[in-house]
Amino acid sequence: MSTVKHKILVLSGKGGVGKSTFSAHLAHGLASDESKEVAVLDIDICGPSIPRIMGLEGEQVHQSGSGWSPVYVEDNLSVMSIGFLLGSPDDAVIWRGPKKNGMIKQFLRDVDWGGLDYLIVDTPPGTSDEHLSIVQYLSAAQIDGAVIITTPQEVSLQDVRKEITFCRKVNLPIIGVVENMSIFICPKCKKSSEIFPPTTGGAEKMCQELNIPLLGKVPLDPQIGKSCDEGKSFLTECPDSPATVAYRNIIQSVKEYCSSHKVSDK
Amino acid sequence: MEGDEDKDNLSSVKHIVVVLSGKGGVGKSTVTVQLALSLRQAGKRVGILDIDLCGPSIPRMLNLQSKDVHQCDAGWVPVYADRERTIALMSISFLLENVNDAVVWRGPKKTALIKQFISSVAWGELDYLIVDTPPGTSDEHLALVEGLQRYSIDGALLVTTPQAVSTGDVRREITFCRKTGLHILGIVENMSGFVCPHCEECSNVFSKGGGEELAKVCGVRFLGCIPLDPQLSHSLEEGRDFIEEFPQSATFTAFKHLAQAVERGPP
Numbered sequence: 370m371s372t373v374k375h376k377i378l379v380l381s382g383k384g385g386v387g388k389s390t391f392s393a394h395l396a397h398g399l400a401s402d403e404s405k406e407v408a409v410l411d412i413d414i415c416g417p418s419i420p421r422i423m424g425l426e427g428e429q430v431h432q433s434g435s436g437w438s439p440v441y442v443e444d445n446l447s448v449m450s451i452g453f454l455l456g457s458p459d460d461a462v463i464w465r466g467p468k469k470n471g472m473i474k475q476f477l478r479d480v481d482w483g484g485l486d487y488l489i490v491d492t493p494p495g496t497s498d499e500h501l502s503i504v505q506y507l508s509a510a511q512i513d514g515a516v517i518i519t520t521p522q523e524v525s526l527q528d529v530r531k532e533i534t535f536c537r538k539v540n541l542p543i544i545g546v547v548e549n550m551s552i553f554i555c556p557k558c559k560k561s562s563e564i565f566p567p568t569t570g571g572a573e574k575m576c577q578e579l580n581i582p583l584l585g586k587v588p589l590d591p592q593i594g595k596s597c598d599e600g601k602s603f604l605t606e607c608p609d610s611p612a613t614v615a616y617r618n619i620i621q622s623v624k625e626y627c628s629s630h631k632v633s634d635k
Numbered sequence: 636m637e638g639d640e641d642k643d644n645l646s647s648v649k650h651i652v653v654v655l656s657g658k659g660g661v662g663k664s665t666v667t668v669q670l671a672l673s674l675r676q677a678g679k680r681v682g683i684l685d686i687d688l689c690g691p692s693i694p695r696m697l698n699l700q701s702k703d704v705h706q707c708d709a710g711w712v713p714v715y716a717d718r719e720r721t722i723a724l725m726s727i728s729f730l731l732e733n734v735n736d737a738v739v740w741r742g743p744k745k746t747a748l749i750k751q752f753i754s755s756v757a758w759g760e761l762d763y764l765i766v767d768t769p770p771g772t773s774d775e776h777l778a779l780v781e782g783l784q785r786y787s788i789d790g791a792l793l794v795t796t797p798q799a800v801s802t803g804d805v806r807r808e809i810t811f812c813r814k815t816g817l818h819i820l821g822i823v824e825n826m827s828g829f830v831c832p833h834c835e836e837c838s839n840v841f842s843k844g845g846g847e848e849l850a851k852v853c854g855v856r857f858l859g860c861i862p863l864d865p866q867l868s869h870s871l872e873e874g875r876d877f878i879e880e881f882p883q884s885a886t887f888t889a890f891k892h893l894a895q896a897v898e899r900g901p902p
Contacts, residue, residue, distance in 0.1 A: 382737075383690060384659010384770045389800070415771035416657055416804040458803060461657075461810035463772045466742025494659040494770060495689035496739045523872050524664075528690040531737035538739065558834035564865055568872040594841045598799040 370477065370510035373485040375627040377544070378503065378515040382532030383525040384494035386518045387549040387587075389418040390597055391616075392491035395516070396423075397602040398620035400446040405486040408439060410476055411450035412503055413493040414462050414469045420452035424600025428453055436481040449480050466498035473502050487627070494528070496535040504539045513630050514542035516584065516623060519575075520550045521567035526575050533579060544626050545582035547619055548572035553589040554611070564589060585619040588612050644709055645753070647760040648682065651788045652897055653779065653817065657808030658801040659770035661794045662825035662861070664692035665871060666893070667767040670792075672878040673894035675721045679762035682713060685726035686749050686779060687769040688738050694728040698874025704729040710755030725756045742774035749775055753782035763897075770804070772811040780815045790818035790901050792858070792893075796826045797845040809853050818901050821856035822846055823893055829863040858896050861889045 370376070379392045392409055400407040411419035420426050420440075428440045430453045439447035451462060451472060464472075482488070490507075493499055504512070515536055519529040529546070536543050548571060553564045567573075576583040590612040596603035604613050645651075654667045664687070671681045685693040694700045697716045704725070705712045713723035727738060727748065740748075758764065769775055791812050795805040805822070812819050824846025828837045840863060850857035864886040870877035881887050 385661055385796075385801075415773055415807070416659070418800050418803070421800055421803060459806050459810050461772050461807035461814070463777065463811055463814065465746075465774050465777065469773070496737045497689055497745070498741050498774075501739065501741065520660075522868060524692050524695065527695065527734065528692070530735045531689070534735055534737040535739055538737070553829065553838075553840065555831040555834060555836060556838060557836040558831060560831070560833040562829075562832060562865065564829060564840070564863055564868065566865060566868055566872065568869065589840060591838055591840050591842075594798050594800075598842055 370507065373482065373488045373510070375486060376488045376490065376507060376510065376512045377623065377627070378490045378492060378512060378541070379518065380492050380500070380515050380532050380536070381494055381518045382496065382528035383519065386520045386525055388518045389413070389422055389491050390593060391516065391518050391547060391549070392489050393419060393422040394602065394604055394616050395620055395623065396446055396489050397604055398617065399487050399624065400443055403445055406445050406484060407487045408447045408449070408482050408485050408489070410488060410490045411448065411452065412473050412476065412490060412499050414451050414464065414472055414499065416493060417450045417452035419448060419450045419491055421600055422597045423448055426600065430454065433481065436479045439480055439482060447482065449476055469498050470502040473499060474506055477506050496531060500535065504541055512541060513627050514544035516544050517546045519546060519548055519572050520565045521548055521563070521571040522565045523569040526569060526572070530575065533581065543581055544623060545584035546572050546576050547584050548586040550589045551586040556591070584622050585615050587615040644755065644757055645764070645786055648758055648764045649761065650763045650900070651766065651783065651786060652763060652820065653766045653768065653788060653791045654794060655768050655776070655791050655808050655812070656770055656794045657772060657804035658795065661796045661801055663794050664696060664767050665867070666792065666794050666823060666825065667765050668693060668696045668871070669878060669890045670894055670897060671722055671765055672876055673890045674763055674897070676878055677894060677898070680721055680760060682723040682758045682761045682764040684752060684756070684764060684766045685724065686752060686766060686775050688727045688740065688745050688748065688775065689769060691726045691728045693724060693767055694726050695874055696871045697722065697724060699724060700728065700734060702729055707757055709757035711757065713756055713758060723758060723761070725752055745774050746778040749778040750782045753779070772807060776811060780817060788817065789897070790820035792820050792897070793822045794825055795822060795846045795849060796841045797824055797839065798842040799845060802845040802849040805849060806853065809855065819855050820901065821858035821896060822850045823858045824860045826863045827860035859889055859892050862886055
């Protein structure tokens with residue numbers, strides 16, 4: 370980890386809010402600067418979505434003398450996920466906590482990432498083994514911070530507040546919150562609807578109350594789901610979508626945070 | 636089967652149904668609550684056991700978020716959603732001091748509490764106990780299957796959304812069910828299309844058709860589609876009874892069919 374300049378965790382607390390979608394697109398966005406080396410580490414051991422979202426389904430990892438080789442999407446963008454170690458799409462990883470922790474440790478220790486500018490860690494929902502372990506194992510290497518993903522409804526926010534409590538408990542800096550699936554614009558009539566209503570003020574109010582930056586709000590674009598299913602970057606597939614504009618602004622904020630964040634190496 | 640001394644809190648529960656997914660955020664808790672409300676409307680007494688310890692969503696959906704639990708001789712008294720005691724709920728939420736308290740527990744501690752939930756909630760007589768689970772195939776799921784080993788479970792309801800990113804995880808959950816001997820009642824596809832309230836155009840916000848295809852590929856019953864319905868989201872947010880308030884909606888019909896499928900039980 371000493372050759373990794375910036376480490377960013379993508380967390381939520383709530384499932385299905387778009388952590389993996391965001392992680393993948395953050396990676397694509399950061400890797401669009403070809404001088405930067407970017408990697409995604411998928412520690413969602415039971416539900417690894419990153420291989421599909423990044424167009425790497427069916428890929429396998431290779432072992433060499435220097436460890437496991439991650440799978441490359443582009444020359445400067447690599448990925449590691451348990452998905453690459455499973456033989457078939459039906460294979461379930463039915464593991465208790467300690468075994469999951471062991472796998473995460475192996476990912477951090479045995480993957481030959483090379484020198485990286487950014488390592489993005491995609492996490493499962495919750496505040497449990499995976500989250501405790503990644504914070505613990507990366508503690509010596511200093512994590513830049515966490516991006517927390519939510520959707521506008523209270524049902525999500527109530528879990529996200531717990532995740533924020535977790536971050537504060539383990540002294541994990543919070544880069545900011547992203548509100549996903551903010552608003553839906555009908556492709557036919559172009560009028561907007563709130564599919565997931567912000568009945569308690571959405572992420573905006575929560576961020577104000579907890580004094581955390583709101584990095585941005587991303588509207589619901591059906592093309593996002595389609596791109597993810599097809600393993601393509603939504604940013605390149607739909608460059609003019611308001612969702613792309615929102616993502617790019619958020620990615621810029623994360624970049625600026627990392628540049629201004631002094632990481633003291635061991 | 637049950638000892639005379641040992642009060643078996645599940646002995647007067649007629650049917651147990653587990654709601655699973657593998658994928659997060661597909662609507663497991665939503666389906667659990669709407670199924671419970673639909674069964675209640677059909678005259679059944681229903682209990683809900685929420686074993687999502689990190690992200691317990693059910694209390695708010697039934698407007699019970701500020702409640703506490705009390706103990707009796709047989710264990711915890713569940714929290715009732717109504718005076719008639721037609722819907723009972725147990726959730727870790729009721730044990731937390733503050734609603735924002737994070738449950739930052741490793742596997743063994745989660746396993747212990749879930750096993751306690753299984754044995755120590757004084758449900759009384761129930762027609763249905765519906766168990767809401769967190770996403771994944773890990774400690775909570777294993778604890779549940781182990782804890783319910785000596786009981787007959789009607790089966791598992793698998794919830795997915797249409798996209799491949801969801802069905803991919805649900806396939807793994809199907810493997811979990813098969814490996815642990817948990818019968819699968821069927822797959823329900825949630826967030827299946829959104830009808831624009833302005834122009835009535837239906838958009839496939841989260842893609843289309845994945846749930847039915849998955850059911851076909853895995854040889855499992857397809858139990859129908861539930862549309863994306865902001866009125867349902869609103870009801871859940873405010874802890875109101877959607878089933879009572881919107882009986883004319885397509886969403887209501889979808890849940891009614893689901894409840895009927897659950898009542899028919901395993902073939």
